[in-house]
Amino acid sequence: MDDHEGAILASRRAGDTWTLREHTLKSFGDALDHLAGGVVVMGQLTLTQVTDAVLAITRSDVTLAQAIVEKDAVLDGCEAEIEREAIRLIALRQPMAKDLRQTVSAMKIAANLERCGDLAKNLAKRTVALADAPASPAMGVPIERLGKLVSERLQDVLDAYARHDVEAAEKVWRADKEVDQLHDSLFRELLTYMMADARMITACAHLLFVAKNLERIGDHATNIAELIIYELTGEDMPDSARPKSDLLAGG
């Protein structure tokens, strides 16, 4: 333990805002693996929240929806823990080059996962709102298709992260457009339902946000792909080249 580490330990013992981990990690490589392991676990929890949210909305399962809302706090806790640990590593070890990129990228991937969790929670809340809507269009199939596509993106990018696989991350990054196109066609379909039957308007308005939230989860998968590529290669993906269908002013 060097002086800095000693000083920081002392500060923690004096009741600072961080929780010091019980064990002292032997090498920076071990510490990084530990941090990345936390991101992988958080990723799996996030993916479950997202796939459950798609199930809840397509099956109108209000009980499942409520469970998703309750479980979101776990992801908030994971993000806070990963951020604390990353900042602790930066302060204690002054990582450089690829080590630094891996540390910062773990923190930023956790932030993207936390936002996916928020979006899953929001989908769950929409499930409850939709259960009260007077009439709903037959949108289960297209919503499920978009939900599956987005879940696969998230699964693929988490696999790429766990395997340090640049090519797999690039594949996710290039597939962003497919999600956007499916979202845009859903958007138009929902407007058509609204125009055909005014009783559908409330349900369709919620479904517009369901589709948008799924698209945003896809955007986070793309962000995570960019972070993995940067972490492993030191190269930024060109922002202007990001394959993005912009037809319906998404966001």
Place this chain on the structure above:
Amino acid sequence: MDDHEGAILASRRAGDTWTLREHTLKSFGDALDHLAGGVVVMGQLTLTQVTDAVLAITRSDVTLAQAIVEKDAVLDGCEAEIEREAIRLIALRQPMAKDLRQTVSAMKIAANLERCGDLAKNLAKRTVALADAPASPAMGVPIERLGKLVSERLQDVLDAYARHDVEAAEKVWRADKEVDQLHDSLFRELLTYMMADARMITACAHLLFVAKNLERIGDHATNIAELIIYELTGEDMPDSARPKSDLLAGG
């Protein structure tokens, strides 16, 4: 300059991913002031983007909207610069307690501002989409009201940050509900327009997202208020106590 700083400087000169600032800051207090100054400048740029986006949408000003879209890259650059500088400070100086909270909070406030910028850009894109819609309801006044309320929140929280004013930050934090209530009433009003006249449906669908994006900017102002309170007091605001109207499953 200590050994760590020397090592990191050498690494930068060897062509690492960070840009080292030209000057060497004398004290940690100076370095923190410099970082906070960057956040204040970024905050003013963000506020201008948001108020311009509200102007563009209420006046159907497509030229202004295009300028907003182009200027968004400046905010992305600000965020990246503040993040790099914060991480550099954490690695070089190992700040603790309040110093660490201030450093991390600058980085997280910049991330919130960057997202406000994205939302302003999205509002600008919706301005263009709305200009092409077949018919629009007379929603200029309520959208402007929500836009002004949200801009004021952002202005107030940026003032609180610049003045290190906990009470002002708490005031912004408590006012979150007002934005949510105005959003919810706008949401209902838009559904009513859609039900009354099917030609309005496309425009109203875009306006639902305009209202939601403004509400989300308000949420970021609340997040920033929480970060300021944490930075200055070390206390988290209780999440369960966050004053949030949840009637319409926002997000």
